[in-house]
Amino acid sequence: MFLINCPYCGERDQSEFSSGGEAHIVRPKQPKELSDDQWAEFLFMRKNIKGVQFERWNHAHGCRKWFNMARDTSNDKIHAVYKMGEKPPIK
Amino acid sequence: MLSYNSVVNDSIKYNDLTISVVESITKINLRGKKRDFITKIGKSISILLPTESNTSSNNEDLNLLWLSPDEWMLYENEKINSENDIYNLEDELFKEISKINYGSVTNITDHWVMINLKGQKVYELLSTSCPFDFKNFKQNKGSVVQTIFNHIDVIIHHKKSNDLNLFVRRSFCDHLLSWMRDAASRM
Ligand SMILES: [Zn+2]
Numbered sequence: 001m002f003l004i005n006c007p008y009c010g011e012r013d014q015s016e017f018s019s020g021g022e023a024h025i026v027r028p029k030q031p032k033e034l035s036d037d038q039w040a041e042f043l044f045m046r047k048n049i050k051g052v053q054f055e056r057w058n059h060a061h062g063c064r065k066w067f068n069m070a071r072d073t074s075n076d077k078i079h080a081v082y083k084m085g086e087k088p089p090i091k
Numbered sequence: 092m093l094s095y096n097s098v099v100n101d102s103i104k105y106n107d108l109t110i111s112v113v114e115s116i117t118k119i120n121l122r123g124k125k126r127d128f129i130t131k132i133g134k135s136i137s138i139l140l141p142t143e144s145n146t147s148s149n150n151e152d153l154n155l156l157w158l159s160p161d162e163w164m165l166y167e168n169e170k171i172n173s174e175n176d177i178y179n180l181e182d183e184l185f186k187e188i189s190k191i192n193y194g195s196v197t198n199i200t201d202h203w204v205m206i207n208l209k210g211q212k213v214y215e216l217l218s219t220s221c222p223f224d225f226k227n228f229k230q231n232k233g234s235v236v237q238t239i240f241n242h243i244d245v246i247i248h249h250k251k252s253n254d255l256n257l258f259v260r261r262s263f264c265d266h267l268l269s270w271m272r273d274a275a276s277r278m
Contacts, residue, residue, distance in 0.1 A: 012238070
């Protein structure tokens, strides 16, 4: 079983959560001024690294709140869980 | 108010476990963040909003469950006796909260079905298909958990020792009940 520590509800099984992909992607302020390539970069391109990745998660079957997580994609070890709008507590 | 035929009219009884649908119970969803919202709720229904996660507060007639940092569910102990009953509480809260934009009040009486689970084997039944660890939940009266049970979203309220109220969305109720009946018959 893979447990995730929801910042609001506490430790819960992973099956209660859904992943929202990479975190901290800033929406461009003036989308109209971007080229198609630049817009596609924002919309589709994700790092998908092997190692610690910053992700958004949603406690879909619990409190339904979004939060951020630093997860090692190679071994599923969770290094940090932090709220939306907060900076990653680790580098 | 919806009029419909309950799947289980009587309760289903097993050794050390009784499953009964309790209809109709007034249920109201409350959402808000403002300080005024919190104090208004307390004043209107004389219960303090539980701010600690996974907990509830109650008085003789009402139960107030924590669902999220800005969302709660209120439900009554007594069944609805007349068509008017259901609207009194809602009207009162709507006037005090929704109308003046302190938060939102939504009547969800027909959205959720309340199923009462009673007996020594309630946690054994839940453990058949629930990923939640009930160790602390079991020890603390008033605990609340939103989790999945047989892949279905449920809210479970620890009312008394071995006496739980489980809320399930109406469209899933039939399926969940027959599934519980099957699980309970093998325990
Ligand atoms: Zn949560």
